[in-house]
Amino acid sequence: MCAAAMAGAVGCSTAGGPTVRASGAQATSGVSSPPAGSAGVSIASGVGSSASKPTKPTVAVETPLNSGLVSQFAVVSPTVWWAVVQTNVTSQTFVVRSVDAGQHWHDATPKVSGVRSDSVPDGYFLSADVGWLAINQLSDTADTPAAPLYRTGDGGQSWQRIGTTPDHDCALDFVDAVHGWCTVLVGAAGSMPVSIYRTTDGGSSWALISRTAVDPDPSTAGALPFGCDKTLTFSSPTQGFASSFCNGGEPYLDVSTDSGAHWQPLSSVPFPGGTAPSGGAGLSVPAVDGRNMAVVNLGGFGPGASAITSSVDGGSTWHTHPMPATNGYWNVDLIDSTHWRATDGHVIEASDDAGAHWRHWTPNVSLLGQYQTPLTMHFLNPLIGWAAADPGGNQPQWSTTDGGMTWKKITIQAGPYALP
Numbered sequence: 001m002c003a004a005a006m007a008g009a010v011g012c013s014t015a016g017g018p019t020v021r022a023s024g025a026q027a028t029s030g031v032s033s034p035p036a037g038s039a040g041v042s043i044a045s046g047v048g049s050s051a052s053k054p055t056k057p058t059v060a061v062e063t064p065l066n067s068g069l070v071s072q073f074a075v076v077s078p079t080v081w082w083a084v085v086q087t088n089v090t091s092q093t094f095v096v097r098s099v100d101a102g103q104h105w106h107d108a109t110p111k112v113s114g115v116r117s118d119s120v121p122d123g124y125f126l127s128a129d130v131g132w133l134a135i136n137q138l139s140d141t142a143d144t145p146a147a148p149l150y151r152t153g154d155g156g157q158s159w160q161r162i163g164t165t166p167d168h169d170c171a172l173d174f175v176d177a178v179h180g181w182c183t184v185l186v187g188a189a190g191s192m193p194v195s196i197y198r199t200t201d202g203g204s205s206w207a208l209i210s211r212t213a214v215d216p217d218p219s220t221a222g223a224l225p226f227g228c229d230k231t232l233t234f235s236s237p238t239q240g241f242a243s244s245f246c247n248g249g250e251p252y253l254d255v256s257t258d259s260g261a262h263w264q265p266l267s268s269v270p271f272p273g274g275t276a277p278s279g280g281a282g283l284s285v286p287a288v289d290g291r292n293m294a295v296v297n298l299g300g301f302g303p304g305a306s307a308i309t310s311s312v313d314g315g316s317t318w319h320t321h322p323m324p325a326t327n328g329y330w331n332v333d334l335i336d337s338t339h340w341r342a343t344d345g346h347v348i349e350a351s352d353d354a355g356a357h358w359r360h361w362t363p364n365v366s367l368l369g370q371y372q373t374p375l376t377m378h379f380l381n382p383l384i385g386w387a388a389a390d391p392g393g394n395q396p397q398w399s400t401t402d403g404g405m406t407w408k409k410i411t412i413q414a415g416p417y418a419l420p
Contacts, residue, residue, distance in 0.1 A: 068088075075384070075386060076128055078384050080128040082097050082108075082123070083105075085412065095107070095110065096108060096412065099128075099155075102412070105413040108156025108157070110150050110156075111159075121133050121134065122171065126174050129153055131151070132151050133149070135148045146166065148161055149162055153177075163205065163206075166197040167184050167195065170183055170184045171184075175236055175237060178200055178201055178202045179198075179199070180198070180199050180203060181196060181198050185229075187229055190227075190229070190246070190247040194211065195212075196210040196211070210262070212226055222261065228244040228251060229246075230244050231244075233285050239255070240256040241288070243283040250268060250281070251281055252266075252268070253269055253286065253315065254266065266315035266316075267316055270318055271297050271307070272307050284298065284332070287336050287337045289336055291311075291312060291314040292312055293311040294309070294311075295308070296308055306323045306329060306332065306342075307323055308332065310354050321355035329373075330344050338351075339351070339382045340355070344374050345373065347361065347363075348360060348361055363405065364405075367407075375389055375398075377404070385399070387407065396410070398410065
């Protein structure tokens with residue numbers, strides 16, 4: 001996905017609404033501690049001895065910790081949360097669901113053998129009842145590109161196999177129960193070919209609608225540029241956005257109005273100082289409400305610097321709102337085009353009027369991760385949100401119901417694991 005400085009800019013579309021989120025309902029979390037009673041090292045006892053038979057030396061045998069990883073976490077309503085948990089030793093996958101804001105968790109794992117084997121599931125959870133799960137086997141190769149795709153319409157009580165994904169490397173994105181995309185983004189030294197597949201029947205069938213190829217292979221007409229890394233999201237069955245992060249030069253923001261088949265650039269998003277930094281810079285997924293837009297500028301233009309740029313005319317003109325200076329960097333969540341939250345791990349900055357006024361406070365817990373980098377905040381609305389480390393950070397997740405003033409620890413129960 002994105003570099004560390006872009007942790008707050010990874011996003012997805014909201015559930016069928018008109019707003020594109022800078023960090024939406026699908027998110028990731030850190031590695032958990034092992035369950036109670038597990039041991040990290042076992043000692044093999046020495047064999048008995050006698051005067052004629054020397055004692056064999058004691059040998060220390062290291063046993064891998066059987067621990068869980070929250071690979072996906074989705075808050076789809078104030079009370080309904082989903083999570084996908086994988087284990088590192090037994091190769092199990094658990095899909096769990098809470099209907100009381102994380103107080104209790106219920107198993108919603110598909111009763112399919114492939115889910116509890118050597119798999120890397122890719123889920124997308126649209127609402128309290130509707131979700132998809134692609135079962136990608138670790139042994140998948142270019143010769144077996146498709147992954148079995150399952151769908152639930154009853155909150156995980158039952159799952160039906162509806163077909164396969166068009167590619168085992170594509171990421172799912174749905175705006176309603178029938179319109180969705182599976183996008184393949186493959187990084188290549190600062191550039192990225194793209195393949196966009198679309199479904200209009202809930203994932204039963206897919207059609208390739210756009211491809212950005214590597215020369216000399218041809219790209220489709222109106223495809224995205226090859227240069228720079230990209231993040232794609234869709235706000236409606238017809239409208240989509242592609243933001244970029246470039247190792248050098250100016251990042252771009254493209255829009256599609258025909259479901260991702262053709263793309264056009266919006267006007268250049270200005271950076272503080274007027275030019276994009278040469279050392280690498282990027283743009284987040286935009287928050288869009290009609291013609292009101294906001295996007296985060298990331299990277300390269302000074303210690304701790306970042307900015308939010310907004311537009312009231314669909315991206316024709318822009319106004320830049322620099323963030324305060326900090327010794328680290330800001331992780332920013334654009335809840336919508338006017339409500340913004342940011343943290344450097346120590347304080348939270350908040351605006352509820354598109355940057356006209358700002359508030360800041362020190363939360364009741366530290367929002368710094370294992371490596372002293374700020375956690376990534378995600379808000380469902382201006383009051384309800386959560387904060388989490390990147391995968392592998394071995395840090396707790398926190399939830400808030402008062403806009404980030406106070407936070408409490410989230411514990412996800414999945415099989416024998418109590419995560420984080």
